[in-house]
Amino acid sequence: MVLDAHKKFGSRSALAGVSLSASRGVTTILGPNGAGKTSLLRALATVQALDGGSITVDGLDATDRHQRVEIRRRLGYLPQDIAFSPRATAFDVVDYLSVLKGWRDPRARRREVWLALDRVGLSARAGDRVGTLSGGMRQRLGLAQAIFASPPLIVLDEPSTGFDPAQRLELRTLLSELARCSTIVVSTHQTDDAAVCSDVVFVLDGGELRFSGTPAQLAALARGRTWRASTTTGNERAWWRLPNGGYRCIGDPPPGADIDEPTVEDGYLLLVES
Amino acid sequence: MNATSGWATVTPQRLDANWRAIVAELDAPARSRIERALLAVRMPEPIARTLVATPALRRAWFVATGVALLFGLGAADTSKPGASLLMLLALAPMVPVVGVTLAYGPGSDPAHEVTLATPMSGLRLVLLRSTAVVACSMGAAGIATLLLRDKTWMSISWLVPSLALPAVCLALSTYVAPRRAAVLVAVFWLVPLSVVNRNVTDELVVFRQWGQLALATLAVGAAVVVSVRRETFDRLVLP
Helix, strand or coil: CEEEEEEEECCEEEEEEEEECCCCEEEEEECCCCCCHHHHHHHHCCCCCCCEEEEEECCEECCCHHHHHHHHHCEEEECCCCCCCCCCEHHHHHHHHHHHCCCCCHHHHHHHHHHHHHHCCCHHHCCCEHHHCCHHHHHHHHHHHHHCCCCCEEEEECCCCCCCHHHHHHHHHHHHHHCCCCEEEEEECCHHHHHHHCCEEEEEECCEEEEEECHHHHHHCCCCCEEEECCCCCCCCEEEECCCCCEEEECCCCCCCEECCCCHHHHHHHHHCC | CCCCCCHHHCCHHHHHHHHHHHHHHHHCCCCCHHHHHHHHCCCCHHHHHHHHCCHHHHHHHHHHHHHHHHHHHHHCCCCCHHHHHHHHHHHCCHHHHHHHHHHCCCCCCCCHHHHHCCCCCHHHHHHHHHHHHHHHHHHHHHHHHHCCCCCCHHHHCCHHHHHHHHHHHHHHCCCCCHHHHHHHHHHHHHHHHHHHHHHCCCCCHHHCHHHHHHHHHHHHHHHHHHHHCHHHHHCCCCC
């Protein structure tokens, strides 16, 4: 639960009174670059203090040092810019971080490390050094440490960065599996990811919350405001060319327009382009 | 327990779990020599893993060893025994400062942000790594001391500064970036030493009784600052 979160960097406001709550399932934070998504997720992951407002997880207050430790026991976190030492092996990276997560029994820990690597499809590369892994594999390694032992709260900042379409599909499947017993908060630019596996979507823009609801409700914002046309007039909010030579337009349709079924992306674009 | 048959109690889930446990043990990459050595001296496994799996620490240890070799070469220079002692006393405490700076923080540890999100206390992790680096660098300085031609009690007077300066560096790094803290410590240690060296007859005056007492007091003060401001090791500090 995030209540009235404020965060400033110099004179720039990254978060200006954001409040939201998430429960079991997938909660997606959408927003353009600089919207405040990373600041919000860092605060939620307790690694960055807020200037104002509060964050509670299962009733635990992130501002209290002892309660923050308890939150971290329940947390798996994938930052936006994750990096590991190129000389460490994939296994060592997850194993080391699991020690910091309080897993002291080596046998139980190793079992969970293998399971986490297996779930992201990296068990065959467990003994390889990070420096030899591709960008997508490194991202999956970051994901492995975040989902280690299926924590109750998983915070993922743009987890699909560097993923090809097949890997994005696998990520959706993984998140759907984890969502059965975890609360997953994901930030992404990919509106189609949000559309297919999110229970709740929040749209952030300029540090302010612009929308909260289901993907269907976000798509419904664009109902009656998307249409197909053979030419553009310049009055559209956004438009793009279709393979058949026509155009798909978003905004206030002209009279008699060929109204199209709206998507999550349409609703999102209408929100952030306004 | 099922009384009818031992086989009846073995569920597919249990078999799968057992198989995973076996695979995990067999397929786990071998521990490094350093880790095996630490385990051999009865260091708890999680601590050994934490120290060895921290790549930044390896760099810090490497620096400490390199500087120790330099000290050894300097100390072995028998043509200027007094100068090599002063060099040892002045520079030995800087080795753990450099090591501590390299051992943690966003500039040294690529996984710093993930580390912060774990329940391991930031201060505990910093102290664990710092202790490892300080112990290593003090050992290296000890070896360099053994290479000195004229060994007296003054030869080990780097001990207190070697504890005080890293402590001050840690205390300062609760206010500024760790590397900037190290630079500040270096400036406030080496500049006064060189001034004293030029203007006072006894060039080792800083390392005598009152100097040691002052440095010990400084170390205690720094420890208090670190303890009071421990929260800063738990949060991400952006530049």
